[in-house]
Amino acid sequence: MKALRLQATNSTGPGAIDSSVTVRSKNSSTDFENPRVELEDVPLPTLAPNDLLLKVQFCGLCGSDFHMTENHKGRMAYPGLTQLPVTIGHEFSGLVVGYGNGTNERVKKAFPLQLPVTSEEMVWCGECPACRSGHLNHCEQLEELGFTRNGAHAEFIAVPAKLCWSLADLESRHGSSIALKMGAMVEPYAVSYRALFQGAHRSQWMPGLKILLVGAGPIGLAALDLALLGGALLVDVLEQRSDRKDFALELGARSALFPEQWREATGQYDWIIDAAGATDLCLEVAKDRLAIGGTICAIARSASSAPLDAEVLITKNARIVGTQGHSGESTFGKVIELMAHQKIRPLHLLRRIISLEAAVLRLKNQEKCEGKILVSPSGGGLE
Numbered sequence: 001m002k003a004l005r006l007q008a009t010n011s012t013g014p015g016a017i018d019s020s021v022t023v024r025s026k027n028s029s030t031d032f033e034n035p036r037v038e039l040e041d042v043p044l045p046t047l048a049p050n051d052l053l054l055k056v057q058f059c060g061l062c063g064s065d066f067h068m069t070e071n072h073k074g075r076m077a078y079p080g081l082t083q084l085p086v087t088i089g090h091e092f093s094g095l096v097v098g099y100g101n102g103t104n105e106r107v108k109k110a111f112p113l114q115l116p117v118t119s120e121e122m123v124w125c126g127e128c129p130a131c132r133s134g135h136l137n138h139c140e141q142l143e144e145l146g147f148t149r150n151g152a153h154a155e156f157i158a159v160p161a162k163l164c165w166s167l168a169d170l171e172s173r174h175g176s177s178i179a180l181k182m183g184a185m186v187e188p189y190a191v192s193y194r195a196l197f198q199g200a201h202r203s204q205w206m207p208g209l210k211i212l213l214v215g216a217g218p219i220g221l222a223a224l225d226l227a228l229l230g231g232a233l234l235v236d237v238l239e240q241r242s243d244r245k246d247f248a249l250e251l252g253a254r255s256a257l258f259p260e261q262w263r264e265a266t267g268q269y270d271w272i273i274d275a276a277g278a279t280d281l282c283l284e285v286a287k288d289r290l291a292i293g294g295t296i297c298a299i300a301r302s303a304s305s306a307p308l309d310a311e312v313l314i315t316k317n318a319r320i321v322g323t324q325g326h327s328g329e330s331t332f333g334k335v336i337e338l339m340a341h342q343k344i345r346p347l348h349l350l351r352r353i354i355s356l357e358a359a360v361l362r363l364k365n366q367e368k369c370e371g372k373i374l375v376s377p378s379g380g381g382l383e
């Protein structure tokens, strides 16, 4: 089958990585050089008991995909966990087409053949101290589909059933094609849902908040959509790309400025949401514009660190919080229900549907756009 494969050179270990060597890194931007992505022919996935085999229908191109394939001064731009070589792609929908040997009947009944599903990306163990205290997103033995295990920019993917969510209700309300497209956008929405409503700082969210959103990529736009649903009084946006600024305004932002124009925004913000990995900018803006008792919420990873002047926290009784992932607490289930009841607008974020061949070119050219791009490995739904 066809798959988008990511390789690199290991700067601290065996050098070139190919299919005979795998290398794992918790900080890929330090350990990997010259990332390379190619469309390759690979064997069908192998399945463990209680794994579902999915025929991938749509898989989103995420900022992480661009960062994993971006050569930043010779190094991989993505700072998180990877294990190379790997098939990338982690926000997807698919149809159940098979099961691992030994899969129990309960799983087969819950996920019958041809059922449309989406899947969480974080593969938590359920046994380590973090998992057993309910922090699945911080599992000590975490694997990630599309990062350390083969992902869904491919014709097929193997996924543990415990990560899968049925899209049958979405399908019955909106038809198969829309359900499968929305299904591939549950993951980015779930990341933003968790950041706004479910982290340890959940009690800080309330209707009437004034919000500054830094970054209007897909995660930022999902956060905008959810913030408005959650009763935000206003959302102002800082974004480098003018097409994304326009898009944010279309989706309901009160204003959209280039980051260097932030002093032109008026008033104080209860929340500053970092959906761009722009920690330094958020801290600078916070000194002047974070309201007393305010929250800086980091969603996006950053390849660089920023010095923190604790004065801003002390004088404003403020907090900096971060969240990772989307597992546990039925985050996927909540997002799927919001989609089914048309409370959020994933299809408004969708800009293009492209083939695997077009996706590899986009990644090589680092050609992003103003909304979400879905990849269709089977060629269905291409525009």
Ligand SMILES: [Zn+2]
Pocket (backbone or CB within 6 Å): 062, 063, 064, 090, 091, 188
């Ligand atoms: Zn992503």
Ligand SMILES: [Zn+2]
Pocket (backbone or CB within 6 Å): 124, 125, 126, 127, 128, 129, 130, 131, 132, 138, 139, 140, 141, 142
């Ligand atoms: Zn665990």
